[in-house]
Amino acid sequence: MEYTYKERCCLPDFLYVVKLLYVKDRRNSLLYFITNLLSAPILFGELFTTKYVVDLIQNFNPNTYQHILLLVSLLMVMLYLAGLNSSLRAIAITNLTSTSIYELEHTILEKTSKLSTALLEDPATKTKREKAKRLSLIDLLDQWTGVTVHLITLVVLMVVLSVYGFYILVLIILGVQILQLYLMKRMSQKVESISANQTSSVRMINYLVDLLINRNSIPEIRMYRMSSYLFSSMKESFTNNFKQMHRKVIYSETLNFSQRLIMILLNGTTIAILAITIGSSGQSAGLFVLLLQISSQLFIVIPALTRVYADLAKSRLRYEDYTSYLDLEEQVLRDQEVNSNRNTDPMKVQVHQLFFRYPTNAKNTLSNVNMTIHPGERIAFVGENGSGKSTLVKLILGLYPATAGNIQWFKGENEVLALNVTQDTRVVFQDFIKLQRPIRENIALGNMATIHDDSRLLAAMKKAEADNYGVRLDTLVGPQFGGIDLSGGQWQRLAIARAYLNDGALMIFDEPTAALDPYAEQQAFDTFMKLGDQRTSIIVTHRLYMSKFVDRIFLVEQGEIVESGTHEELMRVDGKYKKMFNRQSSLYV
Ligand SMILES: Nc1ncnc2c1ncn2[C@@H]1O[C@H](COP(=O)(O)OP(=O)(O)OP(=O)(O)O)[C@@H](O)[C@H]1O
Known part of the structure; x- marks a missing residue:
């Protein structure tokens, strides 16, 4: 060029x-x-x-x-x-x-x-x-x-x-x-x-270097003797760059x-x-x-x-x-009026003929999705890996625009703009942020207004049982800057604590307990259920026993909703959900 x-x-x-x-x-x-x-x-x-x-x-x-x-x-x-x-x-x-x-x-x-x-x-x-x-x-x-x-x-x-x-x-x-x-x-x-044309190959070189020095990747790289393979990929990128530099x-x-x-x-x-x-x-x-x-x-x-x-x-x-x-196109700014009139009425979500394709993908990740989630309802999205559950959650959060069809959000009679949905939503993501910063900041992410409110932060920490491994609010976590190291489950508890800091009109838990031990998982699930009492909540889970306790289950398969209903209804229809449930149950007996 x-x-x-x-x-x-x-x-x-x-x-x-x-x-x-x-x-x-x-x-x-x-x-x-x-x-x-x-x-x-x-x-x-x-x-x-x-x-x-x-x-x-x-x-x-x-x-x-x-x-x-x-x-x-x-x-x-x-x-x-x-x-x-x-x-x-x-x-x-x-x-x-x-x-x-x-x-x-x-x-x-x-x-x-x-x-x-x-x-x-x-x-x-x-x-x-x-x-x-x-x-x-x-x-x-x-x-x-x-x-x-x-x-x-x-x-x-x-x-x-x-x-x-x-x-x-x-x-x-x-x-x-x-x-x-x-x-x-x-x-x-x-x-x-x-x-200028070298920027993406420089990015690849940086990525490979990071893989070779990152503590999370080092164990597997050594186990599988990947270093020499990564070195040769790096050399290829270097050689390419070198030829261009030579020119x-x-x-x-x-x-x-x-x-x-x-x-x-x-x-x-x-x-x-x-x-x-x-x-x-x-x-x-x-x-x-x-x-x-x-x-x-x-x-x-x-x-x-x-x-x-x-x-x-x-x-x-x-x-x-x-x-x-x-000059890239920006998202429309948040609606200030809705911002100031914030209330915590549970949210209603209406999904109509929804199709969605990621910009980098050739085919649709979601197709023909229709659903109405009523205010205060507790919903579970279940389905196999890659079926589109997290993608559906991201669209319900208003993070991506629909490729076709639409989603509408309501609080009482008022419609909420897509860009304002996240303001009143509490989410624990599957890939949550692990801030290599003090515990205080990790928890306050759920509601930055509480960053100096020690009693609220400590209460949230206690509820998530994130306070039982000898840390204080100002303890630095994460090894990158010399903080204490946490296990996957301990990080996850910090992420869960964030959800306790807020009254949201919509609560979403996208596999929030994957790293927890069974007892902690059960406790976290009970708390989600309690938190979801007053507001609309969605849980994405592979543990089908959890879905027994929600009001309605949506089974997602290859981007489509193939079954929906209560646990009892779905068990009666003798369909895919029942098969999945029985298959999981058989693993525990
Ligand atoms: N950011 C992205 N860009 C492009 N494709 C994506 C992106 N995120 C997910 N996908 C694709 O969309 C499909 C559905 O992914 P998604 O994470 O929604 O599934 P899931 O049901 O939540 O899976 P899991 O149970 O494994 O978490 C996958 O095939 C994945 O490759």
Whole structure:
């Protein structure tokens, strides 16, 4: 894929960064711009003062003595100012760098939090996000500034050369500069498109590295001697990346070499033209020194401008990736009115002709699902692995939009918007979050308003029996940052404790007890049943004995509801549920 950026008017990337940094860090932004503004005048001040000093020395007489001293002092002040200016500029850049890194990360995360779950799961979105993260806002700003400052310097140098009649030299320099800018821009875009295309294979390499060092995967990797297989997969990705990097280096080095060659030729031509012209026209020594300084400045400014222009072209492509991530469609914001009028009336859920397909799947995961869950009803979803139970739960939570058909939610007479469903829902997921943070935060996830309410947190912990392994609210859990290690069941109890922190209009337990021992499982189930007394609740389970105690059971098979009713009704119809139930019962006798 050839990478090009859309040329938009008014330097949107430059203005975006300037505005953002100015709002977030006004002092350093001002310092940065002032120091950059001053750098060109200070440089030209130095050049012309030197010229006048040399001219005065050439035409020395006792009256010029004081002038010379004054100009030399001025020159020293300017040299001092140049040093001070560049130190202040470095300080401003360092401070702006931390602001810009934080702001970029923050903007991308904020955007991510507004995307729909379906979009987030799309691998294309992940690649877009990784590409967006390659942007450096401060580099973009500094490259724009660099291009501007070098360009102004070059133009002034050209004007000075023109004033002294070196028109041909000016034309040659401008021609060479334009050619270089064009070539370097092309090279940058090519190199950048190669790097951008590597993001997904870099993700794969990171994943493989993580597998090899992650404590959860290490035991199995060692047991099954998978290391060498994983190493060879990693090597394959590395080799691929290496080949692309090789192409990248060839491109850039060819151009760098051509650029150096052009500069050498230009250097020789300039010195020859200056020497011949000045030698033959008998100009002042001051002018000679000035022109020599100009020529040496030219050989600093031209390569610097070319390099920074090429870097800018690269950053502008990254900026395009960044904006294309920020342009992704967001979920509609939550309805504030419903938010403030929150009540805990049990929820009614109506599912009508529902079809659902994951963006990455070829076929539907759910088909033709119809059901009405009445307020306060206790429901069980049962079915074999992969039948679609958790997917149905995610749709009932409003996390994914239906592919066809619809789901409606009601509290009393009021319809609840899909995006507000999660506000009044308490869920214990199958794959719950294990925060490598204090216990307090792990439990308070169920209701962040209680994070400092020790008595509520402790009560929830007690109910979930998560307090009987010698931990306190501020105990750090998870080994990643040196916290205590928990077993699968202990983590699960923390997740269950979250559910006790809230009054939800809808409670969902998606296999919440898989890691618990039978006694703890029984207790957890009793508590779910009690919690579900006043509100609509859904439990997803493989333990069919639990479904005996709910009001209605839905048996899911290959994404369809194939049977529904109470335990007794389903046992009477002599269908699939009965077979499954009897098969499980036979395992325990
Ligand atoms: N995020 C996803 N993206 C793509 N496909 C998915 C995703 N989640 C689940 N699936 C697919 O949807 C199908 C149903 O999965 P789901 O987790 O809903 O089943 P389940 O009945 O809850 O299974 P289990 O009892 O094993 O938990 C599976 O074939 C799975 O591959």
